[in-house]
Amino acid sequence: MPKAVKTRKDPLFEFVIVFAIMLGGVFSFSSDTQQVEAKPEVKPPVVEVVKRSYVVPTGKPENLVTGLKAPWELLFLPDGQALVDERDSGSILLISKDLKVSKVGFTRAAPPCEKFCEGGTLGMTYAADRLGGKLSLFVFLTTLNDNRILKYDLNTDDAGVWSLANKRVIVKGIERSGKSTTHNGGRIAIGPDGKLWVTLGDSGMRGSTSQNWNKLAGSVLRVNLDGSVPEDNPRNSLVWAKGFRDTQGMAWDEFGNMWTTEFGQDTWDELNLLEKGKNYGWPIAEGLYKFVETPLEPGNPGSDAQGTDKNPAPKPTIPEMPSKDVLVTDSRYTPPILTWHPSEAACSGITHVQSTLISACLRGGKLWFIPVLGDKKLGEPQEFFKGSFGRLRKATLAPDGSLWLITSNRDGRGGWSSGGENALDDRIIRVKLKNVYYD
Numbered sequence: 001m002p003k004a005v006k007t008r009k010d011p012l013f014e015f016v017i018v019f020a021i022m023l024g025g026v027f028s029f030s031s032d033t034q035q036v037e038a039k040p041e042v043k044p045p046v047v048e049v050v051k052r053s054y055v056v057p058t059g060k061p062e063n064l065v066t067g068l069k070a071p072w073e074l075l076f077l078p079d080g081q082a083l084v085d086e087r088d089s090g091s092i093l094l095i096s097k098d099l100k101v102s103k104v105g106f107t108r109a110a111p112p113c114e115k116f117c118e119g120g121t122l123g124m125t126y127a128a129d130r131l132g133g134k135l136s137l138f139v140f141l142t143t144l145n146d147n148r149i150l151k152y153d154l155n156t157d158d159a160g161v162w163s164l165a166n167k168r169v170i171v172k173g174i175e176r177s178g179k180s181t182t183h184n185g186g187r188i189a190i191g192p193d194g195k196l197w198v199t200l201g202d203s204g205m206r207g208s209t210s211q212n213w214n215k216l217a218g219s220v221l222r223v224n225l226d227g228s229v230p231e232d233n234p235r236n237s238l239v240w241a242k243g244f245r246d247t248q249g250m251a252w253d254e255f256g257n258m259w260t261t262e263f264g265q266d267t268w269d270e271l272n273l274l275e276k277g278k279n280y281g282w283p284i285a286e287g288l289y290k291f292v293e294t295p296l297e298p299g300n301p302g303s304d305a306q307g308t309d310k311n312p313a314p315k316p317t318i319p320e321m322p323s324k325d326v327l328v329t330d331s332r333y334t335p336p337i338l339t340w341h342p343s344e345a346a347c348s349g350i351t352h353v354q355s356t357l358i359s360a361c362l363r364g365g366k367l368w369f370i371p372v373l374g375d376k377k378l379g380e381p382q383e384f385f386k387g388s389f390g391r392l393r394k395a396t397l398a399p400d401g402s403l404w405l406i407t408s409n410r411d412g413r414g415g416w417s418s419g420g421e422n423a424l425d426d427r428i429i430r431v432k433l434k435n436v437y438y439d
């Protein structure tokens with residue numbers, strides 16, 4: 001319990017408060033008797049009508065940066081320059097305000113992988129230390145044997161040149177078999193609570209990780225910035241919630257609710273409302289329903305990884321809607337808030353902008369804009385740019401209020417996203433936003 005709350009129960013404290021009120025009464029009484037009575041001017045209260053709003057795209061999108069390969073995360077530094085990383089090369093690139101690209105760091109190249117490759121240098125985020133000065137950059141990295149979180153000092157000089165130093169590994173051993181190249185999750189973010197949050201996948205091991213609280217894979221993690229376990233985590237481990245197949249996006253809305261995107265197998269992708277200690281059901285459930293295996297080509301790991309450029313796998317057909325008798329109603333498993341078929345979704349990054357969740361989708365090749373109407377209350381999702389840019393990995397709010405998108409058409413799995421590859425891929429594309437007001 002915080003100290004400030006304890007002192008309220010202190011008898012001495014209460015006596016001081018009572019005495020102060022008495023004194024205040026005496027002074028105000030003596031003061032009043034010396035004043036001539038005057039009628040104060042009464043003004044009617046000003047009632048400000050605040051209309052709620054959400055955002056949608058407007059205007060013509062423009063290419064800002066071209067020729068990247070499988071960029072995974074884009075974030076803005078305090079001086080308005082941006083960092084972007086490349087999944088396979090391990091490069092961390094700086095984009096200056098005049099859109100010049102330079103290399104500021106390198107983690108390591110992604111581990112060898114023939115197809116359905118999803119690991120490498122994935123999420124990035126940064127935080128200031130408790131004194132508010134020094135910055136640290138956190139990077140999610142796949143190695144041959146595990147997934148891990150790196151922490152660097154993030155330094156800048158007077159000329160605005162950024163550099164990385166003092167690399168440490170603060171979380172390691174997130175389970176991953178050397179043969180499995182999929183379902184690494186990989187998004188990291190600093191939450192409103194100042195902790196480091198990590199979204200993970202089952203590393204291709206299904207229930208043996210996602211339903212086991214002793215495993216890190218198949219979870220969402222909540223981590224102190226030095227890699228230690230926060231005292232108020234649910235089970236004295238880094239694990240905050242379980243039961244995930246592959247989550248690559250998270251965002252907090254203005255009510256403090258945490259939302260995550262998840263790739264389903266072949267039938268249902270999910271948007272989840274993340275809460276402490278809950279189990280989100282994979283592989284018992286996919287979406288709202290009991291998970292049923294769909295026969296696929298051998299080695300095909302599912303919706304987020306369909307199709308390679310050179311040797312596309314057959315597109316799975318979407319099964320009939322399951323009947324209600326296979327709805328998962330077991331209260332041990334928390335159902336998603338929204339579901340989509342993977343052809344309409346397979347969404348990776350998600351960001352929150354002015355009462356709107358903006359989800360960037362790979363196979364769906366679009367952005368979903370989802371209005372936040374209230375506390376735990378979402379409006380009807382609206383789709384934009386379907387087929388315009390191919391696969392989209394993440395949308396990030398820029399300091400000027402526009403949205404920067406990163407494509408993922410060179411990640412080895414183009415093909416099925418309508419729009420396909422562009423000769424300039426991978427790109428950073430700027431989209432302007434406008435507010436839509438409603439009562």
Ligand SMILES: [Ca+2]
Nearest residue numbers: 280281282287
């Ligand atoms: Ca689920």
